[in-house]
Every structure is written in C-alpha cells, then in structure tokens.
Amino acid sequence: MARRNDHSRDELREMALSAAERVLQQEGFKALSARRVAADIGYSAGSLYTLFKNLxxxxxxxxxxxxxxxxxxxxxxxxxxxxxxxxxxxxxxxxxxxxxxxxxxxxxxxxxxxxxxxxxxxxxxxxxxxxxxxxxxxxxxxxxxxxxxxxxxxxxxxxxxxxxxxxxxxxxxxxxxxxxxxxxxxxxxxxxxxxxxxxxxxx
Amino acid sequence: MARRNDHSRDELREMALSAAERVLQQEGFKALSARRVAADIGYSAGSLYTLFKNLxxxxxxxxxxxxxxxxxxxxxxxxxxxxxxxxxxxxxxxxxxxxxxxxxxxxxxxxxxxxxxxxxxxxxxxxxxxxxxxxxxxxxxxxxxxxxxxxxxxxxxxxxxxxxxxxxxxxxxxxxxxxxxxxxxxxxxxxxxxxxxxxxxxx
DNA sequence: AATAATTATGAACGATGTTCAAAATAATGA
DNA sequence: TCATTATTTTGAACATCGTTCATAATTATT
Missing domain, CATH: 1.10.357.10 (Tetracycline Repressor, domain 2)
Incomplete structure (x- = not known):
C-alpha cells in the first residue's frame, strides 16, 4: 500500500524483464508467472500490470x-x-x-x-x-x-x-x-x- | 456419483482424445483443459484421471x-x-x-x-x-x-x-x-x- | 439378498492471470 | 508548514486451472 519510488518506471520494467529471463533460464517455461516475477523484484503481482499490459x-x-x-x-x-x-x-x-x-x-x-x-x-x-x-x-x-x-x-x-x-x-x-x-x-x-x-x- | 458403464474404458479414452482434438482444432491450444474435455464427453473432470495419468x-x-x-x-x-x-x-x-x-x-x-x-x-x-x-x-x-x-x-x-x-x-x-x-x-x-x-x- | 468390486463424482487444495478500490507515499501550491 | 492533489503500490477478490480423494452410485459376484 505505498509508493516507494525506489526505481523509475523504466528501471522497473528492466528489472522485471531480467527477472523473467532468469526464471526462464533457470527453471523453464512453466515456472514463469506474474507472481513469480513480481516476487523476484520485490513487488506484488498487481504492480506488474502497471508496467505491462499483461503477461x-x-x-x-x-x-x-x-x-x-x-x-x-x-x-x-x-x-x-x-x-x-x-x-x-x-x-x-x-x-x-x-x-x-x-x-x-x-x-x-x-x-x-x-x-x-x-x-x-x-x-x-x-x-x-x-x-x-x-x-x-x-x-x-x-x-x-x-x-x-x-x-x-x-x-x-x-x-x-x-x-x-x-x-x-x-x-x-x-x-x-x-x-x-x-x-x-x-x-x-x-x-x-x-x-x-x-x-x-x-x- | 455413479457408474454408468455407457462405454468401455477404451471407448472413453477414444472419446476423450477425439474431444481434445476437436477443441484444439476449433478453439486452439489455450482452450484445451481437463474440465473442457471432460464436459465435452459428458463426464466430470475427475473422471479423466481414471483414463489418463494426467493432462x-x-x-x-x-x-x-x-x-x-x-x-x-x-x-x-x-x-x-x-x-x-x-x-x-x-x-x-x-x-x-x-x-x-x-x-x-x-x-x-x-x-x-x-x-x-x-x-x-x-x-x-x-x-x-x-x-x-x-x-x-x-x-x-x-x-x-x-x-x-x-x-x-x-x-x-x-x-x-x-x-x-x-x-x-x-x-x-x-x-x-x-x-x-x-x-x-x-x-x-x-x-x-x-x-x-x-x-x-x-x- | 448380501457382499464385493468397480466407476463416477464433486468438493477441496493450491496455483494461475487479471482487476480494482483503497491505502500509502510523493509532489505541489498555499 | 500544512492541505491538497497526483502517483504508485498493494492485497483482496474472481474465475479458472490441474489434481487428488473420500464417498456415493452402480454393476458383478457369491
């Protein structure tokens, strides 16, 4: 419930994409999920939908x-x-x-x-x-x-x-x-x- | 909650596979689900797991x-x-x-x-x-x-x-x-x- | 008719994508 | 400095998913 402004919007997008790549590489396609990516960058799943239209x-x-x-x-x-x-x-x-x-x-x-x-x-x-x-x-x-x-x-x-x-x-x-x-x-x-x-x- | 014995085991497997093929053909990969296939052959989702190990x-x-x-x-x-x-x-x-x-x-x-x-x-x-x-x-x-x-x-x-x-x-x-x-x-x-x-x- | 074996169910569990009102913070103007 | 506005983040909610399993319902056997 908050604004943290730890990172810019573009930084966040970059972090999310990197996290997704890491998940894909290390755990494969089935492990890729919104909640997983969000958790990996320290945000909630809902936040991803501010950065991307959808998965x-x-x-x-x-x-x-x-x-x-x-x-x-x-x-x-x-x-x-x-x-x-x-x-x-x-x-x-x-x-x-x-x-x-x-x-x-x-x-x-x-x-x-x-x-x-x-x-x-x-x-x-x-x-x-x-x-x-x-x-x-x-x-x-x-x-x-x-x-x-x-x-x-x-x-x-x-x-x-x-x-x-x-x-x-x-x-x-x-x-x-x-x-x-x-x-x-x-x-x-x-x-x-x-x-x-x-x-x-x-x- | 019943046994109907309308069809043999092999018939059921055949029906399920045909239904799955129909779904794939007409509605694509994302529409393929256990519940969908089961419903299409008039059975419950759980019944599929008598016919197949899993999806x-x-x-x-x-x-x-x-x-x-x-x-x-x-x-x-x-x-x-x-x-x-x-x-x-x-x-x-x-x-x-x-x-x-x-x-x-x-x-x-x-x-x-x-x-x-x-x-x-x-x-x-x-x-x-x-x-x-x-x-x-x-x-x-x-x-x-x-x-x-x-x-x-x-x-x-x-x-x-x-x-x-x-x-x-x-x-x-x-x-x-x-x-x-x-x-x-x-x-x-x-x-x-x-x-x-x-x-x-x-x- | 009573018992055993089989078969189908549907509720339950944990997980998914997605939405959205509300909450929490930052920015702004006074 | 304080009140207001704008922005950002959340977490609960919803519908759906694969899967399991105790139980109900039916058939087969004795």
Missing amino acids: DDLCWQLNARTLTQLLAELDRVEQTDAKSCLLAYGHAYMAFAHDHPARWALLFEHGGSRDMPTPASLSERIDSLFARVEVCLQQLKPEMPAAECALTARTLWSGVHGIAVLALRQKLFLDQAQSADKMLQQLVDHFIKGWLIEECRDA | DDLCWQLNARTLTQLLAELDRVEQTDAKSCLLAYGHAYMAFAHDHPARWALLFEHGGSRDMPTPASLSERIDSLFARVEVCLQQLKPEMPAAECALTARTLWSGVHGIAVLALRQKLFLDQAQSADKMLQQLVDHFIKGWLIEECRDA
Missing part, C-alpha cells in the same frame, strides 16, 4: 530483447568469405538456442494461439536477421534479383532453424550433439552448392 | 494419434520417382501443418520443459517418418552407407520442418502462402542437387 505483453518485450541479444551474437562472426560466414551464423544461431533454450523457444512458441499479429518491434529484428543472410547470398550471386535473394535467404535459414528445433527437442534420435553440427554443415554445403550450380545438367 | 499423458497419446494420421497422409503419396516423392512428402507435411495447426504445434511444443523423455510410442513413429525419407534418398544414391542416409534424411527433413514452422508462425514476412511452396521446392531442389553432385568441382 503476453511482457513476453513480447522479452522476445524483443532475446532477438537483439541473438543479433549481437551473430555480429560477433568475423568470417569474410560468404559461405564460411553463413556457416558461422548457423553455428551461432544453434549455440544460442542451446545456451538459452527456454528464451529461444518462447521466441517461436509464444503468440501462436490466434490471429494476434507479431508486433513491429519483433518483425523488424527478424528482418534484420534475414538481412544478414541476404548479404552473404548476394555476395555469392551478385546479379541475383532482390526478391529471389529474400526468398533464398528465408529458405536456407528455415533449414537452419529446423535443425535447431528438432535437435533441441530431441526429435532426431541420432547420437545427439555433434549430429546437429554435421547436419548444419551438410545443409549449408549442399544447399549452396546446388543453388550455385546451374550449368552441369538439370538433375 | 501431459493425454497430450502424449494425442500426439501419437496425430503422428499416425500424419503418416497416413504421407502414405497417400504415389510418386515413384525419388525426388518427386520427397517433394510430395514435403507438400503433404506442410499441408497437414496448415490444416491442423494446433495439433501439429503440440507435436513439437509439448514436453519441452525438462528432461522428460519422449515416449517410445512417439519416437517410433518419428523414426518411421524418417524411414520414408531415407528410402527416397537410398534410391538416389544406392551405394550410400546407412549412417549417412539417416543423417541426410534428418537434415533434409529438418529443413522442411523449419519452413513449416516459420510459415505457420508467420515469421517469414514475405507475401504469405505460396512462398512456403516455393521455398519447399527450392530447398529440396538445391539440397538434392548439391548432395548428388560430387564431381563438377568443389564450390
């Missing part, structure tokens, strides 16, 4: 943060050769998924219910991710029209994403970890090769 | 049914040419995901929390799915060792899965529906081409 809103904002962090990881890639760069992106992507499974899963499993549209803050970041892939592809095929470039980038990256999903969810039933790396290598390798080679007969 | 158990059994239905869809493919067959599998897979979004999503989003292992009834069916892909690949490269075949099948199918995921979740931000089909075509086409061509210089 969905908190998740959207959380996802935006996750994506910026993921993009930052991708930007640590230093390969200049286009294909090596794509592979390094893939590795970074899968490493991120592996290191932050709950947050990464939330990225794709949240908001799946109804027509609820993905907020712009998210779609911008996703586009920015695809843009990095497009740059690599453009480098491999300079004369390629932009539309094809966008499509191809999404095809290739969907493949990388799919490997990450099934590996993380353990739906592959091979001998675990390094298979995923091999698969990534295979995917990028064969896809790029097949994409570049137009001569050499139509198989 | 997770119901979901596992539901997923097993979903997978058998998916496999049946795949078996309607009639292409004999290996590559056309793979493409047809891909189309069938994505059509299924499109037509049964909630049940399909449950297949991959359920049980993601902890070390809870995928039950054998599920992993068997998933293996059976991969087996179909392996047959096609084996046909394209008869001399290929089984281990490589298994890995390649999973790589290719992860790609198909990834396209389905991102298309369904609308994380691609192209002009929707037919892009997914183009992407599928692109993926299978380029991946297979790149996989088959070993001569023709190493790009």
Whole structure:
C-alpha cells in the first residue's frame, strides 16, 4: 500500500524483464508467472500490470530483447568469405538456442494461439536477421534479383532453424550433439552448392 | 456419483482424445483443459484421471494419434520417382501443418520443459517418418552407407520442418502462402542437387 | 439378498492471470 | 508548514486451472 519510488518506471520494467529471463533460464517455461516475477523484484503481482499490459505483453518485450541479444551474437562472426560466414551464423544461431533454450523457444512458441499479429518491434529484428543472410547470398550471386535473394535467404535459414528445433527437442534420435553440427554443415554445403550450380545438367 | 458403464474404458479414452482434438482444432491450444474435455464427453473432470495419468499423458497419446494420421497422409503419396516423392512428402507435411495447426504445434511444443523423455510410442513413429525419407534418398544414391542416409534424411527433413514452422508462425514476412511452396521446392531442389553432385568441382 | 468390486463424482487444495478500490507515499501550491 | 492533489503500490477478490480423494452410485459376484 505505498509508493516507494525506489526505481523509475523504466528501471522497473528492466528489472522485471531480467527477472523473467532468469526464471526462464533457470527453471523453464512453466515456472514463469506474474507472481513469480513480481516476487523476484520485490513487488506484488498487481504492480506488474502497471508496467505491462499483461503477461503476453511482457513476453513480447522479452522476445524483443532475446532477438537483439541473438543479433549481437551473430555480429560477433568475423568470417569474410560468404559461405564460411553463413556457416558461422548457423553455428551461432544453434549455440544460442542451446545456451538459452527456454528464451529461444518462447521466441517461436509464444503468440501462436490466434490471429494476434507479431508486433513491429519483433518483425523488424527478424528482418534484420534475414538481412544478414541476404548479404552473404548476394555476395555469392551478385546479379541475383532482390526478391529471389529474400526468398533464398528465408529458405536456407528455415533449414537452419529446423535443425535447431528438432535437435533441441530431441526429435532426431541420432547420437545427439555433434549430429546437429554435421547436419548444419551438410545443409549449408549442399544447399549452396546446388543453388550455385546451374550449368552441369538439370538433375 | 455413479457408474454408468455407457462405454468401455477404451471407448472413453477414444472419446476423450477425439474431444481434445476437436477443441484444439476449433478453439486452439489455450482452450484445451481437463474440465473442457471432460464436459465435452459428458463426464466430470475427475473422471479423466481414471483414463489418463494426467493432462501431459493425454497430450502424449494425442500426439501419437496425430503422428499416425500424419503418416497416413504421407502414405497417400504415389510418386515413384525419388525426388518427386520427397517433394510430395514435403507438400503433404506442410499441408497437414496448415490444416491442423494446433495439433501439429503440440507435436513439437509439448514436453519441452525438462528432461522428460519422449515416449517410445512417439519416437517410433518419428523414426518411421524418417524411414520414408531415407528410402527416397537410398534410391538416389544406392551405394550410400546407412549412417549417412539417416543423417541426410534428418537434415533434409529438418529443413522442411523449419519452413513449416516459420510459415505457420508467420515469421517469414514475405507475401504469405505460396512462398512456403516455393521455398519447399527450392530447398529440396538445391539440397538434392548439391548432395548428388560430387564431381563438377568443389564450390 | 448380501457382499464385493468397480466407476463416477464433486468438493477441496493450491496455483494461475487479471482487476480494482483503497491505502500509502510523493509532489505541489498555499 | 500544512492541505491538497497526483502517483504508485498493494492485497483482496474472481474465475479458472490441474489434481487428488473420500464417498456415493452402480454393476458383478457369491
């Protein structure tokens, strides 16, 4: 029953999001609740609804943060050769998924219910991710029209994403970890090769 | 408070699973609850716990049914040419995901929390799915060792899965529906081409 | 007909998301 | 300095959730 003014509104939002990330990381998706997050930052559950419209809103904002962090990881890639760069992106992507499974899963499993549209803050970041892939592809095929470039980038990256999903969810039933790396290598390798080679007969 | 014996135990389980599927299909994941399913078959919530260990158990059994239905869809493919067959599998897979979004999503989003292992009834069916892909690949490269075949099948199918995921979740931000089909075509086409061509210089 | 075995119930428990009147504090103006 | 206004935080309340379990109601068996 009080105003404490210990922190600004933005500080509180930041604290709440950090707490939510901590809960996700350490105790998984099922442990994430309004009361839990509120308790972790020393406030009551009702207070969260001053900072966020509802829990969905908190998740959207959380996802935006996750994506910026993921993009930052991708930007640590230093390969200049286009294909090596794509592979390094893939590795970074899968490493991120592996290191932050709950947050990464939330990225794709949240908001799946109804027509609820993905907020712009998210779609911008996703586009920015695809843009990095497009740059690599453009480098491999300079004369390629932009539309094809966008499509191809999404095809290739969907493949990388799919490997990450099934590996993380353990739906592959091979001998675990390094298979995923091999698969990534295979995917990028064969896809790029097949994409570049137009001569050499139509198989 | 009574025994009615209107239906056998197995009939009841069947009714409950069907009701759950109906709820998922018509009202989405968030509408699925023990009380809802029980009410839909004219029983009380507590009765469900005579039929299933808990809601997770119901979901596992539901997923097993979903997978058998998916496999049946795949078996309607009639292409004999290996590559056309793979493409047809891909189309069938994505059509299924499109037509049964909630049940399909449950297949991959359920049980993601902890070390809870995928039950054998599920992993068997998933293996059976991969087996179909392996047959096609084996046909394209008869001399290929089984281990490589298994890995390649999973790589290719992860790609198909990834396209389905991102298309369904609308994380691609192209002009929707037919892009997914183009992407599928692109993926299978380029991946297979790149996989088959070993001569023709190493790009 | 009496007894045993089964099956369905609904109340109960703790937990969830969310709302909102009230309470407590800070800011402001006198 | 004090009264007033504006802001912030609360905690109780509501409906819902998964789950358990003693008990009631019914069938099966003796």
